Amino acid sequence: MDIDPGLFQENERTASEQLPLILRTGSYTTDSGGFIQTVNIAYMTFGELNLNKDNAILVCHALSGNANCQQWWDRMIGPGKPIDTNRYFVVGVNSLGGCDGSTGPSSVFDDGKPYGSRFPMVTVGDIVAVQGRLRESLQIESWLLVCGGSMGGMQALEWSVRFPSRVRGVWATASCAAHNAMQIGFNEAARQAIIRDPKWQNGDYDSSDPPIQGLAVARMIGHLSFLSESAFAAKFGRRLQDKQKFDFTWSPEFQVESYLNYQGDKFTGRFDPNSLLVLTRAIDYFDLKSLQGAKAKFLFTSFTSDWLYLPEQSRQLLEMATDASLNATWKNIEVSYGHDAFLLDSEEQGNALRDFLGILEA
Amino acid sequence: MDIDPGLFQENERTASEQLPLILRTGSYTTDSGGFIQTVNIAYMTFGELNLNKDNAILVCHALSGNANCQQWWDRMIGPGKPIDTNRYFVVGVNSLGGCDGSTGPSSVFDDGKPYGSRFPMVTVGDIVAVQGRLRESLQIESWLLVCGGSMGGMQALEWSVRFPSRVRGVWATASCAAHNAMQIGFNEAARQAIIRDPKWQNGDYDSSDPPIQGLAVARMIGHLSFLSESAFAAKFGRRLQDKQKFDFTWSPEFQVESYLNYQGDKFTGRFDPNSLLVLTRAIDYFDLKSLQGAKAKFLFTSFTSDWLYLPEQSRQLLEMATDASLNATWKNIEVSYGHDAFLLDSEEQGNALRDFLGILEA
Secondary structure: OOOOHHHHHHOOOOOOOOOOEEEEEOOEEOOOOOEEOOEEEEEEEEOOOOOOOOOEEEEEOOOOOOOOHHHHOOOOEEOOOOEEOOOOEEEEEOOOOOOOOOOOOOOEOOOOOEOHHHOOOOOHHHHHHHHHHHHHHHOOOOEOEEEEEOHHHHHHHHHHHHOHHHEOEEEEEOOOOEOOHHHHHHHHHHHHHHHOOHHHHHHOOOOOOOOHHHHHHHHHHHHHHHOOHHHHHHHOOOOEOOOOOOOOOOOOOEHHHHHHHHHHHHHOOOOOHHHHHHHHHHHHHOEOOOOOOOOOEEEEEEEOOOOOOOHHHHHHHHHHHHHOOOOEEEEEEOOOOOOOHHHHOOHHHHHHHHHHHHHHHO | OOOOHHHHHHOOOOOOOOOOEEEEEOOEEOOOOOEEOOEEEEEEEEOOOOOOOOOEEEEEOOOOOOOOHHHHOOOOEEOOOOEEOOOOEEEEEOOOOOOOOOOOOOOEOOOOOEOHHHOOOOOHHHHHHHHHHHHHHHOOOOEOEEEEEOHHHHHHHHHHHHOHHHEOEEEEEOOOOEOOHHHHHHHHHHHHHHHOOHHHHHHOOOOOOOOHHHHHHHHHHHHHHHOOHHHHHHHOOOOEOOOOOOOOOOOOOEHHHHHHHHHHHHHOOOOOHHHHHHHHHHHHHOEOOOOOOOOOEEEEEEEOOOOOOOHHHHHHHHHHHHHOOOOEEEEEEOOOOOOOHHHHOOHHHHHHHHHHHHHHHO
């Protein structure tokens, strides 16, 4: 598939304009031994739950997403889309540790100040455990599908082994069973950009003066890993930024420099630096050894140009499912966008998902 | 070729212990219009110039290298090595804009303070132009070979078109005619890590308190791009750093985290933040359109696992040489190290170079 540079303009995971609903729940003790007195779970729903309550789909977000899945995954979710909100009851949920309504490091602690350094490290297991409370509250016996890309895919996988009888289908796209050293390395460089910003203050920064420069650099590192070389070439090449020739200053000479700085700066307006630390660690910790015990059917999709979450890692997921005698399919999709393909490709991913939903509903 | 993790231990471009010689030269006006009153050129020599003065080889360094090429390229240069110092007169030179003896932003200006922001932007053309003065001073009619990897390869290419009659052979390894958008993007993220460090002070930082945190993050970004995924996997995998289980702190949990932080912090002891800015911009500006006018023979080498300087970019160099009716060879070497392969692979690269030197001396 050829690259349409225009597509990338929509890849702007802006803050949700609609406010999510908040489910207030009790305390939770994390895998790391931390205690959270009150766990809020932010979620949004699209479409209607049918009488049999068997058309519910849970959508888990990637690192910087939120509960408004119809917004950030508009190519996949909506009326007439592969996840058709005229047909399914779609629930988007913000992850524990995030900063869009669910309890996280920027949430207010007992003393009226943000948790900051007092927020415990969380795991993907913790994130999914508290999502289980949302399922109970919504009185959904089992999800038709739990799905997500990247970090969201890890949550979907975790659902299948943590709550086997609550999940009939899992779709994990551009995801993996465990980060490899290079994936951890990219996350660590991003974390250090924040941790080494003097304003971070060991996590207890002034919320009116957070380490935005470090966060911007962290986001730039992220964006480097989201696109493929060919996507960068198609979108920017060596084109200059609003100039005919170099002006030999430190301001952007090339369009790609301007793009990365723009993405970095924009991110600081909507994301909490500590949430980036907590969530990147959660996905680095994730290490699914087996799908034994799962009962769901599985769809894995990957993208040939994704050099961060390798197709080989999706192939390994297929192998894990097969080893556990589970019904599973893997589609390796040839598009050139890189890791962001899971947000940008509606066509081939959409077809694979429609087929999979057909199997789940058969 | 399988990966020997031990190899990487030597990939530590430590500061030269021997002091380089310094050639003091007159003023220079850069392509950017900047004026430098006195240009110092730091260099080191290995082996002896023969009576015919036809055995001289110039070695240009990559981003963080220096004049002590026998140290940082010890797999290629030394007695009995492919660039045999018993046979050739080898000259290593520190680039203009660097920080190991040649004039750069940390050099002292008229007022006794470092140039800092007063140091002009330089191009690869500028770097090679002042190297021409070193050739004159050494009274070498023409180099048998000008060579280098990555940024060093760009300098070797520039020599062939700027001083066609002064170069008989060019070897550019893991290099390219022009950075693509992704290469510029990695450099920009590294630059922003420095520029957004409050200690940078628009380039006029206190030399006793430089922006080392930003420089460390910049170096971490660099190291992410120097190795391949398979090299990271072989060297680190998901092994933990001096612990049996996660301790859920922000200190390194994984070995790869420790490695990146170590490399970042170590770099701050030997490299000037402004030099990193100036030299990364020089290589981003580089845009060789043609080899027309060159007279040298060319050897291009690339590495299948190098995802930063793509083999395709070396293939394009071969095409440029062929278009200019020049004698040229391209070898795409199958090793798994990534970009750092040009420093680590002695065998296949060495054989290709020995063959090429044989042709040059025939």
